């Protein structure tokens with residue numbers, strides 16, 4: 001794959017699953033063996049082997065520490081002391097066969113051990129065992145006491161063997177290994193439990209990336225854990241993308257529909273104007289109607305462009321004076337500046353000048369088209385907001401329409417051919433929202449008042465950072 005080529009999701013996925021798979025667009029990665037790739041490619045395996053390594057190291061450290069401690073005063077030192085004690089006791093009675101036999105029998109019964117006494121040449125002198133146990137030799141003694149005369153001459157040896165089966169070194173090691181294996185197996189289960197939600201999430205995100213926007217992640221049992229939060233965030237993201245894509249599709253369909261009727265009318269009017277039989281008056285009427293339709297189409301495209309400017313976060317926020325924005329909008333709409341009702345001092349706001357002017361021009365346009373003209377464009381600071389309001393002397397907005405006029409593509413029953421696509425106020429609402437404000441509409445005793453607010457300069461910084 002060349003650097004200019006795009007990696008398809010399948011290609012990326014396949015590369016991720018193969019040992020040594022790499023992106024040709026990046027620097028070549030270090031070559032790793034297939035075993036290394038197998039051990040590290042999945043979180044579950046990595047956790048499993050990490051647990052195994054920790055258990056192994058813990059076992060090694062524990063056995064070393066136990067060994068060191070037993071050398072220094074643990075059971076090894078204890079055994080040496082026991083052997084010395086037994087050697088001393090037997091040396092006292094060694095030359096007395098009866099006393100020696102009594103002592104051996106007492107040790108065998110009291111300690112439940114088989115006892116073998118050997119002379120200095122290694123010949124067995126005596127065998128004793130606890131009641132019910134056969135007295136046999138003791139080739140691999142648990143304790144071995146050297147019996148010596150007071151002068152130091154070796155008299156013989158006393159050997160003691162456990163009667164009850166004891167765990168030899170090999171068996172103990174096997175038992176420890178078995179315990180470690182069980183712990184490791186349990187660690188594997190834990191690793192699987194920890195990694196499975198992540199695998200599910202990977203599947204869900206991949207499906208969403210491939211266009212299945214209705215896919216949602218199952219929330220893990222511990223919904224408040226990091227994985228639960230991640231699943232929630234992914235679900236929220238998918239829901240937002242799904243809603244946005246649906247809204248875009250709806251908008252596209254509605255806009256196509258809205259453009260078709262004026263275009264069909266333009267075509268009809270042009271044919272009328274081109275008609276050889278049409279008189280000059282009919283032709284100029286057709287041409288001016290074409291102009292009206294083109295103005296409508298231009299306004300619709302303008303609204304869409306303004307809307308997409310917000311969709312793509314292309315807003316250019318600068319410091320503005322609200323009064324200046326309002327007078328610019330009046331001039332743009334061709335309305336006398338006498339309609340401006342604003343305080344003398346500047347009202348600083350931070351916002352996108354083009355979008356705010358578009359919003360005001362839409363309100364002014366509505367007052368002209370639906371309300372019989374602009375009575376006043378009022379600019380006021382109220383608390384932490386700057387409010388823009390356009391008042392008109394028209395018949396007002398029917399009460400049942402008031403709650404709906406800010407919806408996209410909503411046109412009032414009285415709008416007739418005076419209205420456009422019904423996007424104007426929806427755009428005003430979006431622009432106000434993007435500037436930390438809101439919209440409203442109300443009927444006055446003689447006319448209507450429609451307006452929007454934006455956050456003052458001090459508040460705008462917070463709005464901007466919250467939306468980023």
Ligand SMILES: Nc1ncnc2c1ncn2[C@@H]1O[C@H](COP(=O)(O)OP(=O)(O)OP(=O)(O)O)[C@@H](O)[C@H]1O
Pocket residue numbers: 299362366367370371392394396397405406410411412413414415418419420421422423424425426448450
């Ligand atoms: N000042 C007003 N007086 C009376 N009705 C109004 C006024 N402003 C808006 N409306 C009503 O609200 C409706 C929605 O307004 P909006 O600006 O969204 O759409 P439009 O003006 O019909 O079309 P567009 O603005 O897309 O060209 C209008 O169709 C109209 O019925």
Ligand SMILES: [Mg+2]
Pocket residue numbers: 362365366420423424425
């Ligand atoms: Mg409008």
